[in-house]
Amino acid sequence: xxxxxxxxxxxxxxxxxxxxxxxxxHGFNKSWMYVFTILLxxxxxxxxxxxxVSPLVNILMENGYSMTDITKNANLLFDADALxxxxxxxxxxxxxxxxxxxxxxxxxxxxxxxxxxxxxxTGYETFRYKRFLFAFFVWGLLLVCLVLTEYFLFPAxxxxxxxxxxxxxxxxxxxxxxISLLIMVVFMPIQTGLEEVVFRGYLIQGLSQVFKNGYxxxxxTSVLFGLAHMSNPEVKAYGWPIMLTYFCGFALxxxxxxxxxxxxxxxxxxHFANNIVSSVLVSTPNSVIKTYSVxxxxxxxxxSEMGTWLILAVVTFGIFWFKYExxxxxxxxx
Numbered sequence: 112x113x114x115x116x117x118x119x120x121x122x123x124x125x126x127x128x129x130x131x132x133x134x135x136x137h138g139f140n141k142s143w144m145y146v147f148t149i150l151l152x153x154x155x156x157x158x159x160x161x162x163x164v165s166p167l168v169n170i171l172m173e174n175g176y177s178m179t180d181i182t183k184n185a186n187l188l189f190d191a192d193a194l195x196x197x198x199x200x201x202x203x204x205x206x207x208x209x210x211x212x213x214x215x216x217x218x219x220x221x222x223x224x225x226x227x228x229x230x231x232x233t234g235y236e237t238f239r240y241k242r243f244l245f246a247f248f249v250w251g252l253l254l255v256c257l258v259l260t261e262y263f264l265f266p267a268x269x270x271x272x273x274x275x276x277x278x279x280x281x282x283x284x285x286x287x288x289x290i291s292l293l294i295m296v297v298f299m300p301i302q303t304g305l306e307e308v309v310f311r312g313y314l315i316q317g318l319s320q321v322f323k324n325g326y327x328x329x330x331x332t333s334v335l336f337g338l339a340h341m342s343n344p345e346v347k348a349y350g351w352p353i354m355l356t357y358f359c360g361f362a363l364x365x366x367x368x369x370x371x372x373x374x375x376x377x378x379x380x381x382h383f384a385n386n387i388v389s390s391v392l393v394s395t396p397n398s399v400i401k402t403y404s405v406x407x408x409x410x411x412x413x414x415s416e417m418g419t420w421l422i423l424a425v426v427t428f429g430i431f432w433f434k435y436e437x438x439x440x441x442x443x444x445x
Contacts (some may be wrong), residue, residue, distance in 0.1 A: 125323040128442045129234030130373040134316025138226030148219025152309070155215030159208045162368050167204075186344040191401055194396050198288045198401050204299035205400060213305045220313070231312040233374035244373070246380025249430055251388045253423050258392050262406060269408040272394065287403030288391075295387045295402065303382040310336045310362060311369045311378050325370050326444050333362035348397040350415040357417055364424050368431065370443045377431060 126132050134140075167188045171181055174195055180187065187193045219394040220226050232238050262269050272283060310332045318328035337359035340346070346354045365378040386400070394404040395411055431437065 120427070126319065128325055128370060128373055130370065130375075131234075131319045131325055133230045133234045135314075135320055136222040137230035137433070139427065140224070140317065140320060144219070144223045145313075147223060148216060148313075149309075151215035151219045152212050153215070153306075156212035159211040163207075164188060165170060165202050167223075168193065169327065172198070177378035185342070186399075190344075197287070198403055199287060199294060202291065202294050202400065202402060203298075206294065206302055207301040209305050210298065213301050216305065216309065216313075222230070231308055231316060231375075235374060239374060241374045241375035242374070243380040243383075245434070246377040246427075246431075247384040247386075248380075249427055250381045250423070251384035253426065254384065254388045255392065257419065257423070262347075269393070269406050272404060272407045283405075284403045288405070291402035291404070292391055296390060299387045299390075300383060303386050304379060306336070307365070307375050307379045307382055310339075311366050312375050314378060315366065315369070324444055325442070329363065329366040329370065329443065333359045333366055341362060343399045344397045345413070349411075353413045353417065357413070357420065360417075361393055361420070364428075367443055368428070371440060372431070372435065373442065397425050 124132055124135060127137070168178075168181060171187055171193060172178070172192065176187060176193065189201055189205050191198045194201065211323045217228070220228060220231065229236075229238060258269075261280070314332045314335070315325070316329040318331060320324055322328060337355045340358045341351060341355065343354070365381065368381075369375055369378045390400050390402050391404055393408055394401050395408050397411065
């Protein structure tokens with residue numbers, strides 16, 4: 112990655128994409144800065160994790176789990192049922208790692224690269240909040256419609272949390288739900304924002320300076336995004352081929368939107384809506400994040416969910432295409 116400043120002559124800019132140009136012309140871009148910034152992110156993430164792992168291991172062992180059990184299934188460390196802890200406590204611990212990771216990443220961007228954080232969020236002068244909110248609304252609304260449709264068509268597979276087996280009465284945990292919602296509203300933007308900024312922003316911008324295009328960084332970061340999620344409990348439950356395909360496909364979709372729209376706003380809005388709406392609405396047996404959600408499902412078919420996701424992606428892309436009048440699809444390449 113070349114050492115660059117804001118005074119790069121126009122003739123040396125290999126892109127016609129404002130977002131990639133933003134990464135090139137702001138701050139400094141030496142290779143060691145990228146390596147060191149990622150290491151700071153990982154250090155912050157692991158620092159928080161190391162502080163909570165020992166107490167969580169002790170709790171699991173008190174609940175009858177052996178070190179062999181924990182070693183074979185590290186996801187037990189953040190399984191509220193296995194820990195016999197309140198879901199919201201575990202939720203805070205899970206999201207806390209991203210807070211510390213973000214701090215490490217921010218230090219690298221500001222004090223080593225000397226970049227304005229806005230420069231890795233968008234190709235424009237300011238973050239386009241209206242785009243972020245529109246994407247959040249579109250994807251969130253589609254998810255709500257999907258869950259409600261499933262609830263009415265397949266009542267045996269999804270039910271309201273707290274519904275008693277006898278008598279049909281409902282004891283919904285309102286306190287737990289609102290605390291989950293509050294935690295998600297405060298911390299979920301950091302979790303989703305960090306993933307978007309790193310994979311769809313920082314790394315795409317950095318790698319574009321090596322490959323002089325957008326499509327190779329898009330493919331590479333999508334694969335990295337998929338591999339970064341291979342420790343999720345869904346992978347163990349359903350197998351890595353389908354889950355790696357899903358995560359890489361989701362990343363390709365988000366990355367393509369980022370390049371076409373020359374900013375992270377739409378991808379960030381979708382990712383935030385996907386995580387917060389799905390988590391607050393439905394808890395699944397193998398979900399990485401469990402909350403006091405409205406609904407709970409006992410059955411999941413990753414293949415049908417993959418098909419449903421593709422439909423949602425096509426519909427969402429069509430809405431964005433129509434609303435923002437996208438025409439220059441070469442922005443993905445250059």
